[in-house]
Amino acid sequence: MAINLASASTLLSSSILLLLFASSCSSTRFGLPASSGNVLKNGEVLGTEKFLSIGNYTFIMQKDCNLVLYENHDAIWDSNTPEMGNNCSLVLQSNGELQILSELGAPVWRTEIAGEYGKYALVLQPNGNVVVYGSPIWSTGTQTQSKTTYAPPRKTVSQNP
Ligand SMILES: *[C@@H]1O[C@H](CO)[C@@H](O)[C@H](O)[C@H]1NC(C)=O
Numbered sequence: 001m002a003i004n005l006a007s008a009s010t011l012l013s014s015s016i017l018l019l020l021f022a023s024s025c026s027s028t029r030f031g032l033p034a035s036s037g038n039v040l041k042n043g044e045v046l047g048t049e050k051f052l053s054i055g056n057y058t059f060i061m062q063k064d065c066n067l068v069l070y071e072n073h074d075a076i077w078d079s080n081t082p083e084m085g086n087n088c089s090l091v092l093q094s095n096g097e098l099q100i101l102s103e104l105g106a107p108v109w110r111t112e113i114a115g116e117y118g119k120y121a122l123v124l125q126p127n128g129n130v131v132v133y134g135s136p137i138w139s140t141g142t143q144t145q146s147k148t149t150y151a152p153p154r155k156t157v158s159q160n161p
């Protein structure tokens with residue numbers, strides 16, 4: 001599946017392309033375009049064959065629709081969704097829920113854990129763990145939809161005798 005860096009490089013005749021390629025060589029062990037870094041923010045999409053990477057870890061939305069975390073070339077976690085859609089993409093929703101969507105936009109997989117609407121970031125950590133961060137720290141609780149009022153944990157505790 002992988003095209004290694006050496007064979008891919010021989011295809012490039014332009015020295016400018018070679019320079020660009022060399023600058024991202026640490027992220028090309030799958031023979032793919034450069035890594036999108038190690039953070040995916042909400043609203044951002046990790047498209048088919050796009051990946052996050054740091055150190056020996058690669059978190060990739062594979063062509064087969066499986067989302068896989070590799071340590072070097074060993075898969076250490078996956079979403080178990082191979083062949084469940086075409087051209088799948090990974091999306092971090094603005095409520096912190098992570099979803100794999102098929103080409104048609106149908107959810108193929110989701111974390112089923114959502115929080116308040118806000119800012120979230122998925123981080124592929126240097127220790128090999130993938131974590132979604134971001135939840136409200138404080139709020140006035142004055143939004144018009146009372147259902148979604150957020151009570152800070154400390155306040156909740158102090159209200160319960
Ligand atoms: C990355 O993997 C290589 C090969 O297994 C290993 O030698 C190296 O120590 C690893 N690097 C880190 C930072 O764990």
Ligand SMILES: *[C@@H]1O[C@H](CO)[C@@H](O)[C@H](O)[C@H]1NC(C)=O
Nearest residue numbers: 045047048086087088089103
């Ligand atoms: C895959 O999806 C992306 C984003 O929607 C689109 O740009 C691309 O053309 C699609 N590729 C294929 C092979 O359908």
